[in-house]
Amino acid sequence: MTRLTVEDLNQADKERFVDAVGDVYEESPWVAKRTWSEQPFSSIDGLQQAMANTVQDASQQKQLELLRAHPDLGERTEMTDESQEEQASAGLDRLPPAQYETFQTLNDTYRDKFGFPFIMAVKDESVGTIQQAMEDRIDHSRSKEFQTALNEVNVIAALRLEELTVPRDGTQEQHA
Structure with a gap:
């Protein structure tokens, strides 16, 4: 698959855009x-920041749903291809x-305390x-850990977006 450019994404209609980057967030x-x-x-970084802002501006319930969409680490269960690879x-x-x-x-203790899986x-x-x-x-408070988990989700999303898009140097690597 050819990596996408910011221009490709800017020209995409909503359906194509969501198809291209909808899996960036689990x-x-x-x-x-x-x-x-x-x-x-303006750039892929700009897109990532806009996506992070979308998450930040979402309701706390929607953010919690996003956190709960992530699998437990080390879990031997069905998960997205991206999570499996990571x-x-x-x-x-x-x-x-x-x-x-x-x-x-640790996963059970964490989930029992915070109500969502450990995300890193x-x-x-x-x-x-x-x-x-x-x-x-x-040992974090729930509010601190909620924000930490959201920050980690954004890091994961940025890494996934990087895999889908043209690197900063502009080379077009091919993905299988």
């Missing part, structure tokens, strides 16, 4: 739908049984770094 095409009306975007890049798909159990316990941009992070972040963030 199971939440509403972000792209609401952001489409902000065209034209978790695999961090080795979360290959946890030994004891560490898998640790992650499940894990692409190319180490399992140890992720586990430490989980342990540290469990």
